[in-house]
Amino acid sequence: xxxxxxxxxxxxxxxxxxxPALILTEKGYLDYLVxxxxxxRTIALAQKRKQQDxxxxxxxxxxxxIEGLLPLLLQHKTRLITNMGAANPIxxxxxxxxxxxxxxxxxxVAIVLGDDVFDQLxxxxxxxxxxxxxxxxxxxxxxxxxxxxxxxxxxxxxxAQIILTGRVADPSLFxxxxxxxxxxxxxxxxxMGKGTVLGHLMECAGQITGGYFADPxxxxxxxxxxxxHPIVEVSRDGSGIITKVEETGGLINTxxxxxxxxxxVLDPGNYFTPxxxxxxRSVRFEEVGPNQLKVNGGSGKTKPETLKVSVGYQAGWIxxxxxxxxxxxxxxxxxxAGEIIEKRIGDRFDEFRVDYIGLSSLHGESVSxxxxxxxxxxxxxxxxxxxxxxxxxxxxVEALYTNGPAGGxxxxxxxxxxxxVVSILMDRNQxxxxxxxxxx
Numbered sequence: 517x518x519x520x521x522x523x524x525x526x527x528x529x530x531x532x533x534x535x536p537a538l539i540l541t542e543k544g545y546l547d548y549l550v551x552x553x554x555x556x557r558t559i560a561l562a563q564k565r566k567q568q569d570x571x572x573x574x575x576x577x578x579x580x581x582i583e584g585l586l587p588l589l590l591q592h593k594t595r596l597i598t599n600m601g602a603a604n605p606i607x608x609x610x611x612x613x614x615x616x617x618x619x620x621x622x623x624x625v626a627i628v629l630g631d632d633v634f635d636q637l638x639x640x641x642x643x644x645x646x647x648x649x650x651x652x653x654x655x656x657x658x659x660x661x662x663x664x665x666x667x668x669x670x671x672x673x674x675x676a677q678i679i680l681t682g683r684v685a686d687p688s689l690f691x692x693x694x695x696x697x698x699x700x701x702x703x704x705x706x707x708m709g710k711g712t713v714l715g716h717l718m719e720c721a722g723q724i725t726g727g728y729f730a731d732p733x734x735x736x737x738x739x740x741x742x743x744x745h746p747i748v749e750v751s752r753d754g755s756g757i758i759t760k761v762e763e764t765g766g767l768i769n770t771x772x773x774x775x776x777x778x779x780x781v782l783d784p785g786n787y788f789t790p791x792x793x794x795x796x797r798s799v800r801f802e803e804v805g806p807n808q809l810k811v812n813g814g815s816g817k818t819k820p821e822t823l824k825v826s827v828g829y830q831a832g833w834i835x836x837x838x839x840x841x842x843x844x845x846x847x848x849x850x851x852x853a854g855e856i857i858e859k860r861i862g863d864r865f866d867e868f869r870v871d872y873i874g875l876s877s878l879h880g881e882s883v884s885x886x887x888x889x890x891x892x893x894x895x896x897x898x899x900x901x902x903x904x905x906x907x908x909x910x911x912x913v914e915a916l917y918t919n920g921p922a923g924g925x926x927x928x929x930x931x932x933x934x935x936x937v938v939s940i941l942m943d944r945n946q947x948x949x950x951x952x953x954x955x956x
Contacts, residue, residue: 523690524747526585527551527598528721530558530575536721536745536764541588543559543761544747548693549589551581552686552719556937559683560828562603563634563658564935568803573604581899582615589677590621601627601680603658604800607679609954615758616956621955622900624899628675630949631683633825634659634940642825649823650827653938658828661942663821664790665702667949668692674953675690683826685789687715690748690755698752709816710754714788714797717758717776721745724758725766748811758809768807790823790944792816822941831936832866834899835906837913838873838933839927847875848923850894856920857896857912858912864900864905892927899934906929924945 524546526537530553541549562598566573575581578600589596599606605627616623618948635661639651660683669692671679681689691711694700695738700707717724724746726737737743744764750756758768777796781787784796796812837857841850854870862868898909910929917924 518697520751521547521697522749523548524744525550525718525721527553538584539761541594548595549596550689554599556826559602559660559676560658560935566603573606574602574608575600580614582612597679599681601682605680606680613956624676625678625954626671626674627952628671628681629845631660631662631663641940644939654831656829659825661823661825661947663949664688665692669690671951672696686719687712690715705816706805707754709794710814712794713814714748714756718748722768723897724772725760726772728773729772739768756811768809769800773801792819823944824941825942827938829933829936832901833903833906834932834934835909836897836930837910838895839913839924840893846892850892852921853894865900867899871895
């Protein structure tokens with residue numbers, strides 16, 4: 517049992533930068549590194565990849581991240597916890613062993629299974645978002661429950677250097693090693709609440725070090741080109757100090773922490789996780805040094821009897837086309853182009869929109885008033901359940917080259933399948949996590 521534990525967060529989403537995790541592992545004196553790389557739509561897309569190829573379905577950057585990290589993790593005796601297993605932790609573990617073998621390294625990987633509950637759906641469950649049955653949304657492609665520390669702790673009880681999970685609650689990735697190393701009782705709701713506060717502050721990585729906080733006019737953040745990711749040093753009483761590697765850029769203070777504390781939180785007094793219903797209202801911040809923030813407070817109530825399940829479904833296709841107009845009357849020509857295409861095909865789509873990027877694409881023309889710009893980019897998008905119809909949008913935009921108006925250039929067309937996501941609640945007793953251990 518330890519008095520303190522140091523945890524770093526090297527990634528806050530699937531496409532996050534690679535180097536912060538390397539810097540944290542090499543210079544952060546970490547006990548644990550967490551890579552939080554999974555979101556609702558991310559795992560639904562991973563399930564689609566797995567259906568097409570059973571050897572895939574893990575995070576698309578897993579190979580590149582592990583190739584760089586594995587030697588450092590072993591050298592510095594830092595354990596990695598990550599949800600990069602996504603829809604296929606078994607395939608992800610095998611890929612890690614393959615990387616280790618090529619590098620001449622020995623590694624043990626423990627994977628967490630049980631979040632995939634797709635086979636337990638009957639389609640009649642009601643979604644939380646629309647209060648209508650799942651089978652009215654479209655063909656279902658995935659269903660993954662948000663597991664908690666109960667699923668991760670057995671993996672930590674092995675001596676595996678890497679813990680690879682699928683869908684687990686983001687704060688649980690941090691709370692589990694706190695329980696494991698600090699000897700916390702899972703039934704101590706206040707400690708679970710405090711640990712969840714720290715996990716929530718850490719989970720988005722660069723957001724709390726100033727990344728999503730920064731505004732060069734009102735909230736300047738230094739050296740953002742080398743933005744550091746956060747480290748939390750957690751004490752047995754549930755308090756923590758959040759900091760970063762000294763020579764990295766960014767900013768950690770009360771303001772950055774307050775913004776992250778309330779990120780994606782509807783009710784600060786009732787933040788539901790699989791481990792506890794956390795109460796953030798008693799959280800206090802104290803700046804104890806440059807980029808050193810002490811976090812105290814937070815509490816908890818009994819964990820919920822149900823777990824959130826993220827359900828992915830096929831939601832049709834989006835066709836998109838873009839073209840630019842510049843010079844005199846650029847806006848007028850772009851608007852004429854939009855009108856042409858809307859008259860030709862607009863009424864055939866479930867959803868159809870015309871945007872003038874740089875002019876009114878964010879807030880509409882009622883807000884975006886001012887001098888007529890010298891250039892504008894027209895964007896047209898249509899959503900349909902028919903792939904061929906969605907593809908027509910880009911084709912029509914491209915045809916503007918010779919069918920007018922004058923001076924269009926830089927046309928591009930895109931076609932993307934849409935994966936929709938809704939949520940349901942499932943009795944936690946229906947969900948049975950397990951672990952497997954792989955060793956090179």
